Amino acid sequence: MHTDSAAAKAILMIAPQPFYQDRGTPIAVKLLAGELARLGYRVDLLVYHEGADIEIDGVRLFRSRRLDLINNIGPGFSLKKLVCDLWLYRRAKQLIQTNHYHFIHAVEEAVFMAARLSRKFLIPFVYDMDSVMSAQLVDKMGFLRPLKPVFTRIEGRAIRSASGVVAMCDEIADHARSINPAAPVACLEDIDLHNADGNGNEDLRTMLGISGPLLLYVGNLETYQGIDLLLDAMGELKDRYPSAGLVVIGGSDEHISRYQALASRQGVAEQVFFVGRRDVTLLGYFLRQADILISPRIKGSNTPMKIYSYLGSGVAVLATDLPTHTQVLSTDVAWLCEPTPEAMANGIATLIDQPHLRARLGEAAQKLVSERYSLSAYRAKLAHFYEELAASIVP
Missing domain, CATH: 3.40.50.2000 (Glycogen Phosphorylase B;)
Structure with a gap:
């Protein structure tokens, strides 16, 4: 054209x-x-x-x-x-x-x-x-x-x-x-960059031994992304959902080492898996394996690129209730929480316990992406x- x-x-x-x-x-x-x-x-x-x-x-x-x-x-x-x-x-x-x-x-x-x-x-x-x-x-x-x-x-x-x-x-x-x-x-x-037809050979649940709900974060591990907040929330949830697993895709070796140490201090090292970077062509393949997709960003005015692919995947999204997210997200398409460990843990727990809510949010999110993004x-x-x-x- x-x-x-x-x-x-x-x-x-x-x-x-x-x-x-x-x-x-x-x-x-x-x-x-x-x-x-x-x-x-x-x-x-x-x-x-x-x-x-x-x-x-x-x-x-x-x-x-x-x-x-x-x-x-x-x-x-x-x-x-x-x-x-x-x-x-x-x-x-x-x-x-x-x-x-x-x-x-x-x-x-x-x-x-x-x-x-x-x-x-x-x-x-x-x-x-x-x-x-x-x-x-x-x-x-x-x-x-x-x-x-x-x-x-x-x-x-x-x-x-x-x-x-x-x-x-x-x-x-x-x-x-x-x-x-x-x-x-x-x-x-x-x-939305996720490839609905893309397939890989890494089943996260099998590879990492996750038997319960699978939570997923994709992106770099810079401080503004709020990974500290997410790990604090996992600390709040570890006893209530011992079979749940958080998978983190992305990040440099230096950042991964830092957050692995923090996960150990929080007592959640056995539930949090840092798997490093993966090819963007496999993004959809990994997103579809999750029960909840998380964006815990705590700073910035720009909307994270990942949000559009999260929405397009049809998997329920949880994000911090900040302008970086809310200029695209609403409670019709995602669970929005205050940027505190307690609020994030409560949001994750609510989505884990309510599969029908997850399905409704995922369906609405896909509709939003098809119409606007x-x-x-x-x-x-x-x-x-x-x-x-x-x-x-x-x-």
Whole structure:
């Protein structure tokens, strides 16, 4: 499907991420780049040196300079990313000097280099806004809190200079509109990525010896995900449901070791299983094995990507009752609990004890995904945004 506004137009998409990896932002970047190419745009995707080389139809993949001493680049702010961003900027400048681009599509902190490149080369840029970075930075590094007004001003300047903003959730879209009301702003949520037909060879119950209810968390193990909270809740439940098992898919070796130690201290090591990362193509296979899917996130304004696949699986979802979840979830499609061990334990217990409630929530969740968070809905929103963007730019 090609659109008139995309005809013969080229986009430089800058994603300051290891690419490709099976985790949130790289998955979203892959989807977006492929769908822009499907609309008829010529897409050059510029990423970090680290990651697996993959083929995306209609997309040329470029990397910043290889830095042998920098690897295992994780999500979120880090000194490693700052160094990589310097080389990413130099590579972006080289690409612009040797190619003709109509737009720059800047993911996350690439907005700052995109704003500079836009001024220098007079190319409109789109801010792909996955979070409010100023707030996220302070949340992660509390010692920076006195500098939050400075970060907010810098981020606000970048939003005001963007020709358009793509936000991953309503709260972030509203924030962008409040700062740059004249620019097109689209809320382009993530979509259900679980493969309903995917099959694997790891039966979690058999492999791990779980005879009772199977609880599942999928995702990284950064602090904001609330794994501490989840393990505390398991501590509340261990005597009441001794046969229940919590399986955690994802996380680095370092994070897994840390939380295994915490599970031991909580006395739930025999009920909590950290199995590491699995290929995203097997996501549906693992989700369907669970009785309850859990998202215990405690910080952030963006909706976790996993939520859309959780909903699409038809398995009952339990999540913290915070804006990071409630801009998508309601009590019609999920069990929402306060972010306390007692409330989470009570929610898990309620869902374990009421299979009919689990079935009702799962059915309603699948209906919501099919209506609002499908691939076809994503494509329509993306096409409309770029059409509106092209119309808003004076030649």
